[in-house]
Amino acid sequence: MTTELLRIDGVTKAYPGVVANSDVSFAISKGEIHALLGENGAGKSTLVKMIYGLVKPDSGSMALHGQPYAPARPSAARNSGVAMVFQHFSLFEALNVAENVALGMENPPPMRTLAEKISAVSTEYGLPLDPTRRVGDLSAGERQRVEIVRCLLQDPKLLIMDEPTSVLTPQEVDILFQTLRQLSAEGTAILYISHKLEEIRALCDEATILRRGKVVGTCTPRDVSARDMAEMMVGAVLTPPARSARKDWGDAHAALEVTGLSAASPIPFGTSLKDITFSVQRGEVLGIAGVAGNGQDELLLALSGELRSAPEMVKCFGSPIGDTPPNARRALGFVAAPEDRLGHAAAPDMSLVENAFLSGAVRKTLTRNGFIDWSKTKRWAEEVVAQYDVRTPGTWVAARALSGGNLQKFLIGRELSQAPEVVIINQPTWGVDAAAAAFIRQEILDRAQDGAAVVVISQDLDDLLEVSDRFAALNEGRLTPARPTEGLTVDEIGLMMGGAHGMEVAHHG
């Protein structure tokens, strides 16, 4: 078990204006599950891209099996036995499983042989997959299995997994971990990238912690508390969000009331909403969990006004608004933060000032007789940047020039600083670092305290458990009845989210 598989030695990689990795060294042994832990922008992605041959280091060296290792491209890395499962899947929805796997291979065998191989590998590792099913019909967890099986077919010595659990239910996570442990027992090393500390404690043998491109510590996760690891990762002491007792606003009607909402998805391969019913009072946070692709995007569209429904299906303080467009809802106090930042919540090539105007025009009265008050918009954008600690050279930069986490802070700030009555957020902390996530959660709670009704849709259970008063889950476009968050167990939450989506526990053959 102590034989060294991969050694990284003093690797440095700089991009214009930022050093992504500075003198990073660590080693992975055969069969070891090694965690790479760090905030967003800490340099995890750059590091694994170098190992996978997507990026070349400026200096430093790598060695695989004691031999110098410098893959020029991913195919070279794959030939050396390094495989990677990306956070975002690269699958074609219109093709079936076997066809997708074949597309990633240099010399794919005949389809029938390949299908047999897929079935064999997937049953061996407890990842049941039907090679003839179309990927567009698979759940996110099943799609991940396709990616994993695709890697396993190459018989890898090192498997890199980038944030693999963000799309899984707790039960699916358990099953994935069993598969990974089985692989590890067979001698495959796993480089596991995550910021979810409890998972790392449950799974990993060793951890390397990165902060601002440098290795700031190594530890054996089982022996260290999650809190200590988080503080090493952030370099500061974290305070969990504080919440005070809820006020009773004594309203006759709920701030947001959704009754029997059904709507066809406007998104290709999307999930239609089926008979969704819930209500949120002022000062209350409703958390909506669910694995990606179960109707979260559609629910946000239906609440923001981008997807219209029958008037009575959505009500605000008792008045029907299901058929009103986004800006009419904003006038009533609605704000919405979609999950997809570039292209939906923001226009990538427009400046932060223009992007501030995009959703703030109505509530911040940034227009006069149809003419835009740019100086007022700019002042407000600067306020958001300052208040939400958005790291940017200025408000004139294009939205796409910001890192994911910084843009998320800006976009959440843009919505929450509009004195909202009803807040709908999809994936509030997606891709932001631990400190920023804590800050965003606190801001959400503060808005609720100010009297806003808040709906948080998230795949991150930590988000939901920390902020929500009541908890519901989306599964294939249907919403479970909401239950008080207090006292819910992770098992119960998992079952609300649809259990294990038919997964089996790994059984080694």
Next chain:
Amino acid sequence: MFVLEKRPSPSQFWTYATPVLAVILTMIAGGAMFALLGKDPFIAIRTIFWDPLFGEFAFYLRGQLLVKAGPLILIAVGLSLGFRAGIWNIGAEGQYIIGAIFGAGVGLAVFPTETRWIFPVMIVAGAFGGWLWAMIPAILKTRFNTNEILVSLMLVYVAQTILSKAATGFLRNPQGMGFPGSRNFSTYPAARNVELIQESGMHWGVVAAFIAVIAAYVLLQRHMLGFQIKLAGQAPRAARFAGVQPTRLVVLCMGISGALAGLAGMFEVSGPAGQISIDFASGYGFTAIIVAFLGRLNPLGILLAGLVMALTYVGGEMASTNLNLPSAAIQAFQGMLLFFLLAVDLLSNYRIRLLNGRAV
């Protein structure tokens, strides 16, 4: 070897430098083409770009410049709004023709009444005609999701058929001794689009073009609608999130571009062209598409691009008569301009990095 690297933000410098670079590259490649045709490339380029402004006949040709640039700019400004929003009105030529027929029709209907209201009413009629013609693809798109590129383009040919019917039939000059073509507006002062300053080429259409440039500039920089147009073109989903109604935008953009093209046609028929004739359509509606892109879909850029394009027209005509260049060579030359413009456009969003070298 080199690679292309996406810039974090679009380069301000290259946004303005690419049109200039495109003109220079066109001169080089065009010069090479003229050399291959056996002409002296320097004389050819000089004839096209220099002589109309400062040569022997410049006093006359400078006026021609505004006459040609006016309709190009007027149409291109309208088109650029739609293009920015991702709405592709390719049929400005047809809207130009229908605008001319409507405008001329109103004027000719009341011939020979002399009142100062005739010309303003003709302006309104011309704009209305262009708008009406543009509404056909707009409504078909919003109602039945047809492709506005195809429909607006096809309607150009319909408009041309109507034009020849007008010239030989319902608008034919009753005193024209059977020749095709309407009465000439030069003989009808009240309905005439006069040259405002002698020999300058400045007529009401040019004034309208300048007004359109300024209005479009203000619209895009300061007005909500301009913002929505830009947003819809750059990020359609973000536009819906911002409350932009795509159908309303289609109708508005098609309407504006159609009305401006119609205006251009009306000013042309009552001024420089003088009459509705079979060969009235001279391709302004198509060339304006090049002008719109050459000007980077920016109103001020279009103003300059319209003047440059007019220069290649006027100069090109000179070159083909003086140097015996085939007119196809001139068209190829104008085509090169668009080609290079689109090609070097890449530089504003990407940088070229030489492998083992520094970024450019």
